[in-house]
Amino acid sequence: MGPERGAAIGEPMTQVHDHGGGVRSLRVPIPDNPLGHTLVYVVDTDRGPVLVDTGWDDPASWDTLTEGLAACGTAPSGIHGVVITHHHPDHHGLSGRVREASGAWIAMHAADAAIVRRTRTTRPERWFSYMAAKLTAAGAPEDHVAPLRAARRPSGLPGLSPAAPDREIVPGELLGLPGRRLRAIWTPGHTPGHVCLHLEEEHPGRLPGLGRLFSGDHLLPGITPHIGLYEDPDDATATDPLGDYLASLERVAALAPAEVLPAHQHAFTDAPARVRELLAHHESRLTGLLSLLATPLTPWQLAERMEWNRPWPDIPHASRTIAVAEAEAHLRRLVKLGRAEAVAGDGVVRYGAA
Template sequence: MTAAARTGAAEAGPRVTDHRGGVWSIAVPIPDNPLGHTLVHLVETGRGPVLVDTGWDDPDAWDTLTAGITACGFDVTDLHGVLITHHHPDHHGLSARVREASGAWIAMHAADADVVRRTREAEPGRWLDYLVTKLTAAGAPDEHLAPLRAARAEGRVRGLPGQRAALPDREITPGALLDLPGRRLRAVWTPGHTPGHVCLHLEEDHPAQRPGHGRLFSGDHLLPGISPHIGLYEDPDDTTPTDPLGDYLASLEHVARLAPAEVLPAHQHAFTDAAGRVRELLVHHEERLAGLRALLAVPRTPWQLAEAMEWNRPWERIPYGSRNIAVSEAEAHLRHLVRRGLAEAVPGSEPVTYRAV
């Protein structure tokens, strides 16, 4: 079957695209998510095919992934390895099942492997206490905190999302060529969206001879029409301050310098002109930081700043759990503004409020 036929037969089977040169993508569905799907990439190597990400841990996603592997001309048992761009469940969710079915190894950057390990080992009640403490410090109102406190007091503490996530067998070392016979695939550390996010640079001529340097599997770091969430990923036992937004902006500059001929992201679609997309994202974040600094003409807590920020829907329509993510993003931006000397904490305020400088 031709690539065009496979790609056009969405109703008859998985949406699979042949990117040529031994590279395919499989659109694996994400349940109840506006993103729709994760683009799992399959790369042919001298030891068998390797996946870049795996998709969400869901029966329909598994069926789509395995059917997609078949459409690429392989069986799931042929898989040699799994390369994880980052630990989020729409990328890493099916990794354990892939390993169980095929014996494939799983590789991930050490920083994200630490997040997986912490999540697997975490006592849910302790993490709930940490979340309440963090939200209280951010200025969350009592009506938002009350359900969390009640759940803790009544012992209604469920397992954390991600506690079944697979621990990797191998480490993806930044800058290293991966051990994939017949391919030149180099790891590029791009922290920001997660602390251990990696892009994978296929340092080979583009099969269509497009100008540029190879192809880049960009995960969530560089997407054609979306700016990824940048929040805080912190260890309750580690008080070292971090600047994930600063990390992300620096990582964008790094990717632009690679000048790939084509970008193969984990969502939406493949695209060219990585440097142009990086410029758009840098401008977007500078404009957003300027807007937040204007909002801080009136001192605000992180929660109040999140309420005032522009999202894809009005604050009152943002679901309960998503508000926690929004506050985390507001805090990441605040932290970057403070680091750049453009905002500061108001002395003696509790919860801490921030103002523009």
């Protein structure tokens, strides 16, 4: 991780960084998560500060956000608007509290806004039942599925009542930020409505390239974002999230921004080079997974054989569910490319090389 540009402001505990040109970032903690924090950006406009993402809905995270805003010379009550890159709780979690404090608008892409509305209206038991059925079809063992079958109420799960947005982010259009040129770039993959935000203004440090890109989780300097499935209990359409993600990477590379301001880790330059690394990574992974399919495997069996950041026996229950979703996303890409095929039987789907 290289040093960030600009200068720190305020006390160290506020974790505020000035990126220049009326853009600052706040490190808002994510409790009990190896990512550590979400970078929430504060963008000055002629109508007051606008936030890009808000961080996790947790008292300590709210306190950190409040302290950071104070170091920027404002407060939650002074926020004019909130722009959400995607609906995940480490990005959208505190949006409702910010709106309650300030009356700020909340903007989100329509595809992720639909997920928020569905989450707010779907009973948790419906989600548990749906996920149990999905995991069973993916070949998960009964001891993994049983807790979902028995669940009736959530146990500390975040994001079950996220704030409903009141503005839509329209791909390709400028957001209504007085005095700024911030254009929405639709980058599905991590979520169906993920957006990057292109600040079409000269870089304050005059770095070569076109402006700066708030990249959310789409483009990160040292890690690859999770690409799972677009889950909807009422829609059985087979989507291709990994294909969406790879196409979105190409779209971002073509922008050639001077600097990328991601939601995790640190700011970086040379977006096209990072895109090339990610494209090569996924192509290598798809090729490696295809070699495992000489004998047909379920998504669960494939996940057991994939490389993760720790051995499979050490991966906790919830993370195994996420891992299986990522395995299935890769399988769907291989099927769409004609390199693998699904074979159904006994209520479980297996995949083999085509």
